[in-house]
Amino acid sequence: MTFPAIALLEFSSIAAGIEAGDAMVKRAPVQKIQSGTVQPGHYLVLVVGDVASVEEAFAAGKDVGRDALADCLFLPNVHPGVVEALSGQQKAAQEDALGIVETTSVATAIEVADAGLKGAEVSLLRLRLADGLGGKGLVYFHGLVADVETAVAIGSNVAHNHLVQQMVIPQLHAEMWENVNRYGRFGQHFGWEAA
Template sequence: MNLRTIGCVELNSVALGMHTADEMLKAAQVELVMARPTCPGRYIVVVTGDTGSVNSSVEVGREIGADMVVDWFTIPSVHFDVIPALSGTSIVPTIDALGVIETCTAASCIVAADAAAKAGNVSLIEIRMAAGLAGKAYVTMTGDVGSVNASVDAGVEGVGDGGPVLSHVVIPSPSDGLKAQLF
């Protein structure tokens, strides 16, 4: 699956989310990366394909979802760490400094993660989306302290007009007990 361009629509309705996912796939030559319910009763759809097709698909998703759309994005050149972090398959051998960005929506967290990964020499650990988080999401990353600081700042800035960033932190030297909980 070519994951250079990804697009997302996050909705406040599971039923309308499923309908939106179906229409997004029918509207353009895109592949489905993810379509699933999240907390609290939301639904997220992520597609990939060439930039024009993804833009068209997301636009159709926004039209179908109408006032139930919570957040959305298109990222033309997604960082290669984003999809493994999103699917929980990242391989991070050691954790140095730890950076965390917490957002109000899953879509804005993916945008923050992409911006953070592009800004510094960091490895994304995980993008945790909404499950058991009341609709919030967070991304964790590691690297040297300077890189993690720069990446967290860029991720916060990268969210822009999307769902607001609730909190962010850099832990220069996390305890072994905390590190063990990250995997």
């Protein structure tokens, strides 16, 4: 299922995030709200639904939580691939190239993923957000080298000063593809529980 709009607010205070999330769903009839803590002690609130409701909820959340707002985004026409990634879907790949964009925030990573998918003929392999990353975001694009280069360039432009690193790896070795497709955290290789 795809949604025409999403908004995400990242708060440096958990209490402020809960208060803002409450204000968001009280202000507008969003289709769904997801919220919770992420590293490093931040609180995320994600709402999805029709454009007008999400925009109204976004405004309410920013207004109520403004003093603790670390980052935010409003995407009125989000790419379906981003919605799939946010719902936990992951695609296995072993294509021509892997593109990685690493950001300092969750909101920026989602924005990078959306821009890259809209601007190039690539797929989103994975979208990792905050937990186990010290609050960072990781966007993995895959496809043909030229297309992945385009997606990474577009995404990096969107990230501005939230960009940590960008990389395009052509002809990623099969054993590395296996690791990229299967694991996000090192301990998962050994069956360790996520901390």
